[in-house]
Amino acid sequence: xxxxxxxxxxxxxxxxxxxxxxxxxxEKYEAGISLYGPEIKSIKSGKVNLSDGxxxxxxxxxxxxxxxxxxxxxxxxxxxxxxxxxxxLLHKNEILRLYGKIKEKNLTVVPLKMYLxxxxxxxxxxxxKGKKLYDKRAxxxxxxxxxxxERAVRNKG
Numbered sequence: 084x085x086x087x088x089x090x091x092x093x094x095x096x097x098x099x100x101x102x103x104x105x106x107x108x109x110e111k112y113e114a115g116i117s118l119y120g121p122e123i124k125s126i127k128s129g130k131v132n133l134s135d136g137x138x139x140x141x142x143x144x145x146x147x148x149x150x151x152x153x154x155x156x157x158x159x160x161x162x163x164x165x166x167x168x169x170x171x172l173l174h175k176n177e178i179l180r181l182y183g184k185i186k187e188k189n190l191t192v193v194p195l196k197m198y199l200x201x202x203x204x205x206x207x208x209x210x211x212k213g214k215k216l217y218d219k220r221a222x223x224x225x226x227x228x229x230x231x232x233e234r235a236v237r238n239k240g
Contacts, residue, residue, distance in 0.1 A: 096204075097131035097197040104219065106193060106211035112181075115172035116147065116197075116204050121155035121162050126204050128155075131197050138171065138192035138208055140182045145171040147206065150194060171206065184210055 102108070118126070125131070130153035139146050147169040154162035173181075184190050196207040214222070 092201055094199045095196055096126055096129050096199060097133045099133040099136070099193065099195050101134045102193045102195055102209065102211065104222065105214060106191070106209070107214055107218070108195070108209040108211050109190070110210040111195065112173065112177060112208050112210075114145065114206050114208055116206055117170040117172060118152075118204060119163055121158035122152050123204055124155045124158070125153050126197065127199065133194045133197060136194045138181075138194065140178060140185065140192075143175070143178060145173050145178050145181065145192075147171050147194065150197075171208070181210065188212075 132151040136150035137148055139148055149166060150169070151165050153165055181192055185192065190210055190212050192208050193211050194206050195209045198205055198207070
C-alpha cells in the first residue's frame, strides 16, 4: 500500500533530491527503521545522508543499505558503523509486492526522505525506474522553464 503521509507532526530530517533526478518514482511507501539508541539521536540532530542509499530484499526482509548516519559524539563506545545495514519495518505483503516488482520489471527501491513522526524515525521509500539521459535533460529543461515563468510573473507584478 502506498504511504499516506500527513503533514502534521512531521520533521523532515533528510531528503534525497538526487533520487527524483535519477529515477522516475512509481510508488511510495512509509517504513520504520530498526535503530540503536545513538543512531536515533544522530537522526534527530539531522546527521543523515540518503544520497547513495538503496533498499534490497533478502530472506524476506527489506534492508536499507549505504545510508550514512553519523556517529553520535556523546556516545563513543555504543556507536555502530555509520554505513551498517539496517532492517526496514514493513508488512510482509508490502515486502512481497516490492520483491515481485523488482524481479519482474527490473525496478529498484530507493529512500526518498527520512523524517520523525510521533518521535519515531520513518523513511519514505520509492519504487523507482531509472531515467534515461534524454529524460534527465527533459526534466532539467522543464525545471528551467518553470523558473523562467515564475520570474516573469514576479517581475510583471
